[in-house]
Amino acid sequence: MPDIEKPIGIPEKFSDYAKLMLDLQVLAFQGDITRVGTFMVGHEMGGRAYPELGFGDQHHSLTHHQGDKAKIAKVIQINIFHAQLYRYFLEKMRSTPDGDGSLLDRSLLVYGSPLSDGNMHLYKDLPVLLVAGAATSIAGNRHLRFAGETPMANFYLTLLDRMGVTLERFGDSTGGVSL
Numbered sequence: 001m002p003d004i005e006k007p008i009g010i011p012e013k014f015s016d017y018a019k020l021m022l023d024l025q026v027l028a029f030q031g032d033i034t035r036v037g038t039f040m041v042g043h044e045m046g047g048r049a050y051p052e053l054g055f056g057d058q059h060h061s062l063t064h065h066q067g068d069k070a071k072i073a074k075v076i077q078i079n080i081f082h083a084q085l086y087r088y089f090l091e092k093m094r095s096t097p098d099g100d101g102s103l104l105d106r107s108l109l110v111y112g113s114p115l116s117d118g119n120m121h122l123y124k125d126l127p128v129l130l131v132a133g134a135a136t137s138i139a140g141n142r143h144l145r146f147a148g149e150t151p152m153a154n155f156y157l158t159l160l161d162r163m164g165v166t167l168e169r170f171g172d173s174t175g176g177v178s179l
Contacts, residue, residue, distance in 0.1 A: 002030065013052050015085065022089040029103050030096050041082055053077050063118025086111050090131060105133040108159060126152060136162060138179050146177055
């Protein structure tokens, strides 16, 4: 196990707290304590505000923007902030050795949202980023669109299959997808 500095208490800034939680995931993967992890930045009904972005509005209320350009601009800032946290995690995974490669080389990571449009509560055409390391044999640098009524569970069923977990169904799946 690497020698790491142990934090004292819970960090005040959300970005510091999130990075600490992401560091713990990397550490758990590095120590082979687990090979499965999840991290929810904020749940749909959460009241998280982001004062470190320069405003105190709650994320959830901003997503109900009703076309207000100022609120939309703040949602975009929050989305960029979240993506930067994810980049931090990916860079930690890439810089952490694992065998003859890195933790990222041996990982299958999903980043996404349960809604494509919070203002309208749309759960179709979800924005999902799949980061598949070299060992997964999933081709990268592509943008995939699935048929309009394809259940998200089809995507997860395919990922499970790629990880050696063979199931006939997962949730409301109707079959796998082509990756």
